[in-house]
Structures are given as C-alpha cells and as structure tokens.
Amino acid sequence: MPADRTRRAVLDAAARLFGKNSTASLSDVAAAAGVGRTTVHRCFATREELVRALVEDALDQVTEAIAAARPDRGPADAALRRVVDAVVPIGVEVRFLTAEPEMFNDPALMSRWYATLEPITAAVRRGQDDGLLRADLPTAWIVDLLAGAIVTAWDSVDEGRLAPREAPGLVFSSVLFGVTRPRDEAR
Amino acid sequence: MPADRTRRAVLDAAARLFGKNSTASLSDVAAAAGVGRTTVHRCFATREELVRALVEDALDQVTEAIAAARPDRGPADAALRRVVDAVVPIGVEVRFLTAEPEMFNDPALMSRWYATLEPITAAVRRGQDDGLLRADLPTAWIVDLLAGAIVTAWDSVDEGRLAPREAPGLVFSSVLFGVTRPRDEAR
C-alpha cells in the first residue's frame, strides 16, 4: 500500500546508513528517510526483508550500469574502461554491499553476484584470448582485482582522499598497466 | 586475573567469528573460544572493549609483519614484494577489520591505521623518487590499491578460488605490472 517514492526513500536512506554502520536500527533508517517507523514496516515487514530488497536493488543497479557500458563490444581494454566509468560513480548506493559479510553466506545471493559480474568476466576472457590481457593470470582473479580496485576507489573518494572525477581513470590505469613505471621505449 | 592464553583464545575466536559475522554475540564468541561467557567478561569488561582490543591486536600483527619485511631496505619493488609475502598469509587474523566500517569513524583508530601503513607509504614514495614506480599516481592511492589487492586476495583464498601459495605472487605481479599483456620486446 505504501507509495513507491516512500519505498525508494527508505531504500536510499538504508543504503546510506548501512554503508556507515551495518547495525543501524530501523528507527534510524526511518528517521534518515524522513518517515515514521510504522511506514518502514509497511514497506518491509521485517528487517531481513529490507536488507534483502536492499541487496537486490544494489545488484540491479550494478547490473544495469555494467550492461549500459556494453562490455561485449569492441576491444577488451576499451570495454573495461567503459565499465569502470559506469560503475565507479554509483558507489554510494552500493557501498554497503562490501560491509555485509553475511551476504557471502547466502548461496542464492552469491550466484546473483556472480551473474552480475559475468559480463565483465566475459570481456576479460575475450581480452585474454585476444592477447590484449595477460593470460597467465586467472580470469576470475582479474575480475576480482578490478572489483577490489573499484571498492578501494569508493573508499578513497568517501574519505576525501580522491576526487570523484579522477577515480575512474586512476582505477583503470592502475589495474590495466600496474604501478611500475614503464621503461623508456625509444632509446 | 584471567590467564594470558585464555585471553588469546578469546581474541582469536572473536577475530574468526567477527570476520564471518560482525554481529556475533558474546555467547558465540565464548563458545567458539571454548570458555564460559563469564570468562569473556572477565577478560573484556564490555563488548566495546573486546572489539577495541581486537582491532589493536590486529593492527599490531600487521605492523609487525610489515616491519619484519624491512620495507625500508633495498629497491622498492623488492621491498613491496617482501611486504606482500608477509602480509597476505595473516589474513585470517585481520580479515574482520574490513568488515568493521565503524572503525573508520574513530579518528584514533584511523591514525593508528595510517601509522601502520606508513612504512609501506615510505617504500612507495622511495620507488616513485627512484623512477621505479609511476610518479603520475598519488602515493596514497598506490598504497590503497596494494592494500585493496591484498584484501581481495584474502577473500579469494577464503572462498577457495585461490590457492594460498599463489596469492602473494598474484597480488604483487598484478599490482606492479597490471593485467595488460606486455608487448613483445624483441621484434
């Protein structure tokens, strides 16, 4: 019965709060969303249901952002660049995912997570087959490494140590080329 | 008044449990440590005190591991390699740190965290000054990236997707050289 915009307000507030403190109470969530606690319970019967909806929503956002980057098109490096550009900016909404270790105990959510990453995995594998990316590294590891770098960027931005505009470029450049200074080519 | 080994058992059990579920109750901790809940309270008066001791202990372990790697000696790349080799294996004991976002709200703990990373930061800066590492990346970002890759490796090992023996090499090689295939040199 609750209005859609109310549900969204609760989801957004919860995502923001749980990112900072995953044990925030439903009263806190209600207050942050600017609604009454009763309304929160009308949207999500139990706390578990709220968290579930929150995770689903976050996974949807990430999945959509990845799909919009068309990782299946063109050279793998350009594809990964587009993915990074698309995913880094939505950190606030999904940052809380990394603070919920419980998620990784639920097999259903885990497979949804892998499904979300699948387009990236495919792009990386394509890059390895093309000889563009190192084939001596496991595909899954490269994907994990990239995802980890994105999370690191989220944190750095969140703590004010990194400008949001610079984050995607830094992530891409660091993961693709490493932090070693390339040797001078012409000499 | 509690014996030292009792205290250690509680700390170790708590680190393990909180890594999986940061809201585990003190009863769970006591059971996992094989002691009574009363004993836990004798070691740490309140839950907060336990978490605090846990964080301090974990930071101590990381600090010690880093120091043992002598990051102030020799070329930066070799120094970082030793650091990675030293830090990756102690993941189990400190894995829970990344699941405690509350830590990053405490300024005192944050400065201890930075102090812990300082030797690595110094090594990275040295590498940048020497021309061994890229100078176009912020020093702090390189450090964060490396730390993030180590956490990623912990997770991958934990989920059985990465053999513990291979983890340090993968982290080092990926962060230092990137995931791009180097162009053939001789041709």
Next chain:
DNA sequence: ATACTATGGAACAAAGGTGTTCCAAAACGA
C-alpha cells in the same frame, strides 16, 4: 465535500544481547 489511502505516533509484548553477582568446581602452584 466525501470517501479512500497513506502516514505517523503511541503503546505494547516478545526476544535477544549485555553486564553483573554469587557460588561451586576445576586447575594450579607451593
């Protein structure tokens, strides 16, 4: 204006975690 819906507040019981106290039993050292 009127009916309907969404909302917020108050009050409530239930559950779980926390911190404390007391006492008996086990472990330990002299």
Next chain:
DNA sequence: TCGTTTTGGAACACCTTTGTTCCATAGTAT
C-alpha cells in the same frame, strides 16, 4: 596435600530492537 586462583554455570535486571496493533491525521482523487 592444601590453599589459591581461575573458571563455568545459573540467575538476575536492564536495555535495545523488533514486530504488532490501534487510532488520529494529512493528503488525494472523485
């Protein structure tokens, strides 16, 4: 062995969170 220390269990009050119910109010559409 004896005395001391450490430990575990039980019981307790307290607090917070959760989930529920009921009712009054604000907003909306007809």
